Amino acid sequence: MSDTLSVSVHRGTSGARFDRFEVPRLPAQTVLDVVTWIQREADPTLAYRFACRVGMCGSCAMTVNGRPRWTCRTRVETAARDGRLTLEPLRNLPVVKDLVVDMAPFFAKWVKAEGVFTPRADLGADFAVVPPASPARAAADAAVECIGCGVCYSACDVVAWQPGYLGPAALNRSWTLVNDVRDGGQVARLAAVASDAGCHACHSHGSCTQHCPKALSPTASIAGLKRAVLRAALRGEA
């Protein structure tokens, strides 16, 4: 381990200016530790975002040496084998400043994909019983641990090529609700995701799944949506 790390950091909003910092190397240092050191010790005007530091909140994602990552759970040695780091904001979202992106368009697409729980009218007052081993619950379980970090959205080329595309995270969320037996908004949900800007825009090339820090598979969730939409279409409902 060398004593310092050479870190190049995106500044401003243009994508043109990068500042270089020499950061002391420490054992078990995370990429977020590096950014925090820069802001505290070298340049207090650096803007970045984090909250939990333990991989729960999803706010610390950035592009690290060209790949989208959660920086609080990424060790420096994983991302910077040659002692160099280039830090940029997430791709596919408007840059606010330095390493901060505006997540509003990302979450607006969750709403657009009907990624919002809509209780069935006939649920009754008692708790709904959802057997953990039922296929629908298992499918929802496999996708439900999303922390909304936007890493998958940043990794998806289709989002870059087709800005209206709802993207992996919103569709993944939608898929968990398709499998929620308590939800009564399924017709509207399938209609919302069944379009050229929805699940049918995905080419299953798996970049989202490759990069998701929670090891989820939005690719599989989107394939599930395509099957659900197909079944609805064959019943004449889509």
Add this chain to the structure above:
Amino acid sequence: MSAARLFLLQRASAAVLAVAVLVHLATILLAVRGGLTAGEILGRTAGNLAWLAFYLLFVVAAAIHAPIGLRAILREWAGWRGRSCDVAMALFAALLLLLGLRAAWAVYAA
């Protein structure tokens, strides 16, 4: 046409193409063994209803499959979306169908 229908057509035509391309390749390999002449090809296809049916199916599948795929590429890489693109793709499908059917008929009726 809805995205769900296009999706279904793309998968169904792909399934037909997968088999048809294999038959096509196998036929090429077997046919070329004895040298390849126009006469030989026509000898196999002329008046043969089974080959006519096969090529008709092949042509229809290709005429469905290629424009849907091309549409996806144009939408993404050229930003050509909306009705004009869909109409152009429908015309492209009609062109492929026309040319393909003409060829299939030609080798049958020769």
